[in-house]
Amino acid sequence: MIDSPHPTGPGHPRATRRGLLRTALGAGAVLGAAGPLALGPDRPAAAAGRTGTRGIAFHGVHQAGITNPPPGYGTFLALDVKARDRAALQSLLHTLTDRIRFLTAGGTPPDPGPDAAPTDSGTLGPVLPADDLTVTVAVGASLFDRRYGLAALRPHRLTAMPAFPVDALRPAECHGDLSLQVCAENRDTVQHTIRDLLRSSKGLIRPRWQLDGFQNRSRPTGAARNLLGFKDGIENPDTGSAREMDALVWVGEGGGEPRWAAGGSYQVIRAVRTLLAGWDEVPLRQQERLIGRRKSDGAPLGAANETDTPDYSHDPDGAVVPLDSHIRLANPRTDAARDSRVLRRAFNFDRGLDQDGEPDLGLAFCCYQQDVRRQFEAVQGRLNTEPLARHLRPTGGGYFYVLPGVRDQDDWLGRTLLAGT
Numbered sequence: 001m002i003d004s005p006h007p008t009g010p011g012h013p014r015a016t017r018r019g020l021l022r023t024a025l026g027a028g029a030v031l032g033a034a035g036p037l038a039l040g041p042d043r044p045a046a047a048a049g050r051t052g053t054r055g056i057a058f059h060g061v062h063q064a065g066i067t068n069p070p071p072g073y074g075t076f077l078a079l080d081v082k083a084r085d086r087a088a089l090q091s092l093l094h095t096l097t098d099r100i101r102f103l104t105a106g107g108t109p110p111d112p113g114p115d116a117a118p119t120d121s122g123t124l125g126p127v128l129p130a131d132d133l134t135v136t137v138a139v140g141a142s143l144f145d146r147r148y149g150l151a152a153l154r155p156h157r158l159t160a161m162p163a164f165p166v167d168a169l170r171p172a173e174c175h176g177d178l179s180l181q182v183c184a185e186n187r188d189t190v191q192h193t194i195r196d197l198l199r200s201s202k203g204l205i206r207p208r209w210q211l212d213g214f215q216n217r218s219r220p221t222g223a224a225r226n227l228l229g230f231k232d233g234i235e236n237p238d239t240g241s242a243r244e245m246d247a248l249v250w251v252g253e254g255g256g257e258p259r260w261a262a263g264g265s266y267q268v269i270r271a272v273r274t275l276l277a278g279w280d281e282v283p284l285r286q287q288e289r290l291i292g293r294r295k296s297d298g299a300p301l302g303a304a305n306e307t308d309t310p311d312y313s314h315d316p317d318g319a320v321v322p323l324d325s326h327i328r329l330a331n332p333r334t335d336a337a338r339d340s341r342v343l344r345r346a347f348n349f350d351r352g353l354d355q356d357g358e359p360d361l362g363l364a365f366c367c368y369q370q371d372v373r374r375q376f377e378a379v380q381g382r383l384n385t386e387p388l389a390r391h392l393r394p395t396g397g398g399y400f401y402v403l404p405g406v407r408d409q410d411d412w413l414g415r416t417l418l419a420g421t
């Protein structure tokens, strides 16, 4: 952890909880440990990485990379599938499963000897660290077109991401047949993983777009700040509560989705640029009223601490937390809005300068939910009119459906979709 930016600090209650878990369990299990992703008996002991972790369990009812807190780095990679038929698509998913199972556990890559090309790029040295690596694989609506005969199996709410009124989408940064969310404590682990997965899937996929994200350090304590300088990731559903995750994140059986989809989740990715030239000139009080929280310590306006719950029932006209502030529109805390909560798992991105010399940076927003219409689209619908939107420019992203988890050594990603078992 010493050399990776870390989202939370010792003063933050969730960080404390995570810190305790790390100490107690050797880190990898983190918050998702309470759920089915807990370290399983079949968990191979991984070589100690730079963070000294054993890794996050790959096998489970659900995929990893959703209920565990975002580590230092996360990249979103969208791919188009070039497999010529369904058998080749199945072979691609087998390969991805095998590689992800190996890479997330860490260990020593096979040595084919000096007369063959090395099996591994070598960028992480001879022994791969587990490094809290997770790779979360999801499918886009386009995979359910006529190519693979899957049209009847498309999750019902899975469409291409629509353009919202605030959007300035660039086609080259949107959609895809597959999305891979690759997260680890260190940037080189993420990069090594992507290189490995692209090499082993050669000929079967074509990369479409990539969004590289990172977490800032916690400064001085509590949730990490995003690039507007505000603490972000304070409020979220409780990932330690299986009941809450089953109600808000996971698709279950009998919920109107195809049977194969049970155990999956809808993933929404949005590359949201923050337009700094205007934002940096906004007076502090106004910035705080746009967000609804204090910039210094992240507390809701009118409250004392970052983790305090804003009390909207005693502020019906928005005198304290404006009605059109980001947090109040995103989550008005009414009974009706409870079911529209999403699990946010965002990173910052920084793509350097654009053609005009303006910083091209912002939020690699990602959220998970059981129903993209009831949840993300309801929240985004309320945010379409927020005054903060003047300082934001969504340029890309997509809707995807996270495949159910890989149960054990014999299972593979997409089995229930392709093999129907």
Ligand code: HEM
Pocket (backbone or CB within 6 Å): 226, 228, 230, 231, 232, 233, 234, 235, 236, 270, 272, 273, 274, 291, 293, 326, 327, 328, 330, 331, 342, 344, 362, 363, 365, 376, 379, 380, 383, 392
């Ligand atoms: C660049 C874009 C964005 C920025 C800078 C931003 C910033 C923030 C900040 C500073 C907070 C308060 C801290 C917290 O509660 O975690 C927050 C909360 C939140 N944001 Fe965003 N956000 C952005 C985009 C979005 C988008 C696209 C959505 C969903 C459509 C969203 C949904 C939420 C939700 C649900 C909360 C929690 C509100 C609560 O429960 O009180 N945000 N955001």
